[in-house]
Amino acid sequence: MLADGIAHARRYDAGGEQAEGERAEPFNDLFHTSIKVECVKGKLDGTKFVRVPNYKPRDLMAEGSGFLQWTSVYVLALSQTVRVLLLDEPDAHLHPSLQSQLVEALEDIVRASGKQVLMATHSTEILRWADPASVMEFKATGGKYLKEANQKISLFLGLGSNYAPKLDPLRNSKKLLIVESASDARILKTLAGRAGLVWPENLVIWPWTGSSKERKNLFLQLQDEVPGLKAISIRDRDDQSLETVDPTNLRDKGLHSPHEDMLIRVWRRRHIENYLLCPAAVARASGQPLEVINELLATHALTIPDNFTAKDVATALLDARGKEITVEHADSFRKRLGVTPIQIADVMNADEVCLDIIELVNQIIAMCAPDDPV
Incomplete structure (x- = not known):
């Protein structure tokens, strides 16, 4: 940090060598071809500057x-x-x-x-x-x-920001889905189609990484701008306790002050990618034998049970780190097999789509349905 450092300059001749015994002077293009300004790290001890050992000087003239x-x-x-x-x-x-x-x-x-x-x-x-x-x-x-x-x-x-252009369609539809990323929305929409469910057209997707409480605050602010707004929020459980998620409707029981126009939901499985850990679907997407997929899952200490789609699936699958297995780890599906989460979702059969996914999509469809005539 510059607070603990000092900068000095050296002059270089046409051959690239430092001009012996000379300090930097005003640049003269008749004699100088470059100026190097080095930043070294250290601290002042009284009037003495003590350098930090093994710190490599940085040339300020070459930095971004x-x-x-x-x-x-x-x-x-x-x-x-x-x-x-x-x-x-x-x-x-x-x-x-x-x-x-x-x-x-x-x-x-x-x-x-x-x-x-x-x-x-x-x-x-x-x-x-x-x-x-x-x-x-x-x-x-x-x-x-x-x-x-x-x-x-x-x-x-x-x-x-990226959010401002969403206001006009939101004022028209008054229906909002808050997700952690646009890719999460694509996965959810794809799985809905694979399950034979019709994804609503009058729905605005709003990526937001905040907590349930932050998302409620976002909704309240947006509702001031868009009267009559209704929303569903869905996010990964991450390290949140499983007991804080209602198994019947995915409600976040950790939020003690819900709003009547907003459904706060959390996946029971740690990440949305956990719902893609179907060996048969991964095999189809990657073109690899089922045995290869199961061996790769075993490197993550995971065996996929027969009731993969059930709400009461084994805790090991609920708590598995789906993002790492599908994308981030050196032995992930993407890095070992060259297959992405959306590619897996795109080949899943209807009977491979998990019940939690179907539950949430049905809630989205119900929210977006036309209001009953007065």
Whole structure:
């Protein structure tokens, strides 16, 4: 980090060798072919700079735009002559994980130095994790700090994010399905078709990785924008206790304040991919013998029971890490067999589609059915 480092420059001649005994001077294209600015890591011990052992210097002139932007912001924040920083989208060009780290670093500097930092941003990643009390919303009538976490949702709608274009169709259909990712929705829609169920057309898909509570807050904000809105939320159980999911209708029993216009649902199996661990379907999708599929499943300490589609299937299958088995692990279906989850879903037979999937799809169909005439 630049807070503990020092930068120095060296001048290079036409042969690429450092000019002996000389420090960097203003660049002169008659004599110089490049400038190398190295950043080394260390700490000041009184007036002595002590380098961190085995730290490889970085050439700032060869780094990417994100790194250089981070560096320039950090230099300003640490300058003893600067007390107030006005930053215009310093998160631009940064990976989402680095965006949150930048904010955390600035917060540390503020706490240590008493400086004030005002930052304009369009980053939904920063807004999602920011303390509401540190977020100021500007409207035509002026600006004010937020008080509640759910107030951040309305900001996302005005940021030109992927969510904003969904509002117009949502106002028309008033039917919403909140999933963890667009791929989850594709899997669910494909399995519905394989089971002979008709997927509703008047349904807006909204990817959102938040918890059940966060999704309820999202729904309440959207319902302010779309009166009469109804929604179903479905997400992976992950490490949530199995006892918190109702086996009859997949209701999240951990959410103690449900809303009458929203169904909060959680898969009983750890991941939606758990519903794709059907050896026969994987064999068809990959073109491999059934024995190969079962041997691959065995490397994950998993044997698929005959009642694969049942609600009361063995706990080992309920708790299996479906994402790893199908996609992420070195011995996953995708990496060993070259087959993806959606390809498996696309070849499943009707009697291979699990009852939990059918239950949820029927709930979606019921929500999207035309209202009874008054």
